[in-house]
Structure formats: C-alpha cells, structure tokens
Amino acid sequence: MSIFGKKKDKGFFSYLKELFSSNKEINPEFQENLKRILYKADLGPSIVEGLFNKLKNIKTYEEASSIIQNELSKVLKPYESEISVDKKPFVIMMVGVNGVGKTTAAAKLAYWFKETNNKKVMLVAGDTFRAAAVEQLEHWAKKIGCEFFSKSQNADPGSVGYESVTMAIKNDIDVLIIDTGGRLHTQRGLMAEISKVYKAVSKALNHNPDQVLLVVDATQGQNIQNQVEIFNNFIEISGIILAKVDGTAKGGAVIKAIEKLKRPLFFLGTGEKLTDLARFESQGFIAKLL
Ligand SMILES: Nc1nc2c(ncn2[C@@H]2O[C@H](COP(=O)(O)OP(=O)(O)O)[C@@H](O)[C@H]2O)c(=O)[nH]1
Ligand SMILES: [Mg+2]
Incomplete structure (x- = not known):
C-alpha cells in the first residue's frame, strides 16, 4: 500500500468507548484490552502508561473520558500556538x-x-x-x-x-x-x-x-x-x-x-x-x- 494511501481506521476513541460500554467489571481481561487499545493508539509509552494507570480501575466511560480529556489536553496544550507576524514580508x-x-x-x-x-x-x-x-x-x-x-x-x-x-x-x-x-x-x-x-x-x-x-x-x-x-x-x-x-x-x-x-x-x-x-x-x- 502506498504510504499516502487512504486506509481507514475507526480509531482509538471508538475502541475505548466500545471497551467501556461492553465491560461491566474490572478484571485482568479488561485491563489487558485497555492496554492494547492504548498502545495501538501509539501515543508514546509515557502517555500510554500514564493513561493506563489512571484508567485501569475505572468503571464507566464517563469517568474514563473525563480522565482522558484532562490527560490528553495537558499533553496537547504545548502545541497551541499563534503565528506571530514578526517580519515583512x-x-x-x-x-x-x-x-x-x-x-x-x-x-x-x-x-x-x-x-x-x-x-x-x-x-x-x-x-x-x-x-x-x-x-x-x-x-x-x-x-x-x-x-x-x-x-x-x-x-x-x-x-x-x-x-x-x-x-x-x-x-x-x-x-x-x-x-x-x-x-x-x-x-x-x-x-x-x-x-x-x-x-x-x-x-x-x-x-x-x-x-x-x-x-x-x-x-x-x-x-x-x-x-x-x-x-x-x-x-x-x-x-x-x-x-x-x-x-x-x-x-x-x-x-x-x-x-x-x-x-x-x-x-x-x-x-x-x-x-x-x-x-x-x-x-x-x-x-x-x-
Ligand atoms: N468540509 C470541509 N471541506 C474542506 C475543508 N478544507 C477544504 N475542504 C474541501 O476539500 C476539497 C479540497 O480542497 P483544496 O483546498 O482544493 O485541497 P488541495 O488540493 O490540498 O489544495 C475542496 O472541495 C474543499 O472545499 C474543511 O475544513 N472542511
Ligand atoms: Mg490546491
């Protein structure tokens, strides 16, 4: 496949949502699946481990999503930036x-x-x-x-x-x-x-x-x-x-x-x-x- 090819992937967030909605209890299988999904997202080992530790004992998608929201917005915050026009042209x-x-x-x-x-x-x-x-x-x-x-x-x-x-x-x-x-x-x-x-x-x-x-x-x-x-x-x-x-x-x-x-x-x-x-x-x- 071309490196620019258009392979579709439903993505990390849909997998997470499915995991939490199909899992009613926290057990090793759930935790293993969670880890697999996080690693598949390829966010880098430190983000993945950080997220895993915060999510492994969480029961609902609602709780999980608020944790993910906080963690990932912290990760992405440094990439908010403005283009400052400091030269001419x-x-x-x-x-x-x-x-x-x-x-x-x-x-x-x-x-x-x-x-x-x-x-x-x-x-x-x-x-x-x-x-x-x-x-x-x-x-x-x-x-x-x-x-x-x-x-x-x-x-x-x-x-x-x-x-x-x-x-x-x-x-x-x-x-x-x-x-x-x-x-x-x-x-x-x-x-x-x-x-x-x-x-x-x-x-x-x-x-x-x-x-x-x-x-x-x-x-x-x-x-x-x-x-x-x-x-x-x-x-x-x-x-x-x-x-x-x-x-x-x-x-x-x-x-x-x-x-x-x-x-x-x-x-x-x-x-x-x-x-x-x-x-x-x-x-x-x-x-x-x-
Ligand atoms: N919905 C949506 N369409 C967009 C957006 N940006 C570009 N498009 C559409 O995507 C198509 C390709 O855009 P174009 O600027 O010509 O792409 P280029 O080939 O990279 O220059 C056009 O039909 C655009 O109207 C966007 O933010 N949202
Ligand atoms: Mg163009």
Whole structure:
C-alpha cells in the first residue's frame, strides 16, 4: 500500500468507548484490552502508561473520558500556538498531499490575517500544474480582497515563488502565502518540487520562509502520521493545519503526529467557507473526540 494511501481506521476513541460500554467489571481481561487499545493508539509509552494507570480501575466511560480529556489536553496544550507576524514580508508556504485542503487553508489564512490582524496579504498560486488550481486561488483572492500573484499555467513553481517575494517586497505586503501543488505522480517528484520552491523563496528573501505549514486532512486517519513524517524529512515543517474536522472524522490521529513532530497545531479547518478556520485549542479538541 502506498504510504499516502487512504486506509481507514475507526480509531482509538471508538475502541475505548466500545471497551467501556461492553465491560461491566474490572478484571485482568479488561485491563489487558485497555492496554492494547492504548498502545495501538501509539501515543508514546509515557502517555500510554500514564493513561493506563489512571484508567485501569475505572468503571464507566464517563469517568474514563473525563480522565482522558484532562490527560490528553495537558499533553496537547504545548502545541497551541499563534503565528506571530514578526517580519515583512512574512512568508508562509502551504504544503501537503493533493486534496487535503491546502488551497482552501491558504485562502482562509489570508482572510484571517487581513480581517483579524489588519495585514496586507498576497496569495500566490504556486500550484501551476492545473489551470483550475490557479483559478481557484484567484477566485478566493477576489472574494477576500487581497493581492494575488500567479504566472502562466505550467510555469516553474520555483520561479513563481521567487518572483512572488520580489513582488511582495515591491508592493509592501505584510503576509505572503504561497500555495503549492500536491499531486503525487511520485513522492520524489512532489518533494523535489516543494524543495525547489522553498529554495527559490529563501534565495529571494535571503532567509528561509517564516512558516512551512503542512495541511493534513482529518478524514485520513492514520495516514496523517505518514504524511507528517515524510514531508518533515524533506522540508522542515513548522506547524500543522488540520482540515475537515467538521465532518464525522474528528482528527484524533493528529495527536501522535504532533507529539512526534513537536511543532504547533495552529489551526483547524471547520468547513469550506473563508470563516471556517479556528485556532486549535486542546481542551475543546479533545472534548470533541470523546
Ligand atoms: N468540509 C470541509 N471541506 C474542506 C475543508 N478544507 C477544504 N475542504 C474541501 O476539500 C476539497 C479540497 O480542497 P483544496 O483546498 O482544493 O485541497 P488541495 O488540493 O490540498 O489544495 C475542496 O472541495 C474543499 O472545499 C474543511 O475544513 N472542511
Ligand atoms: Mg490546491
């Protein structure tokens, strides 16, 4: 199976719920199953042992879920963070696999910085492979009322990145948000292209992009972990945006990915509109999982 494949997994929280609702007494079998489920979640041995010790004598799912809620929100609290715009232009690169919600997240961020931070924003169409991808971003830019930069279809994404920085400097842009392509003809091809954009942008800026945000899709379950690892091997990811938490998938799989990456989970995508972007907040996020 491809490392980016879409294997479905009903996830740790549903298993836990089942365990507690089917078990009426605490016995070694229950405890063994509990441990197995916790380990399967791959939260790392210290979290798993901590949770196990707190849960092994608990009878109801209600009690268990309040313990899990407290423990996991403590674990995730350090990954709540704000993107502070401390340079001009402040450059954000959006990366991720096709279809996860990069372009939509780029537009939502542009809207966010413009509306809540009063910043002058430019969106950059770095996915030059499909004309539709450029049009999609241009449509958002018009709707937001922000600046937009693109070149012709099939233009080299590296040169789009480079020139967009030059343009941003010339036009006094505060925040430059560069969308990229995510098509997967081969993993190597994708990563090479992203590295090229990264290098071109760094060259134009004289320093690395200020944020490289990996967008992952809550509906993709355990594949989130793979994507985080693979992208981070090629390009240093500075934070995560978890899209599509508005559907049935709540994105619990992001927990272990974040724990490994040790970078902030900045935002959650909660729908298809510009306003459907929420700051990640650990307590509320965990509560929804349970
Ligand atoms: N329900 C929901 N749909 C989303 C969200 N973000 C993106 N989408 C949808 O997912 C699809 C792919 O999004 P797009 O931004 O084009 O993905 P990209 O290929 O990574 O750029 C589109 O139909 C979006 O409207 C979200 O937070 N919630
Ligand atoms: Mg796109």
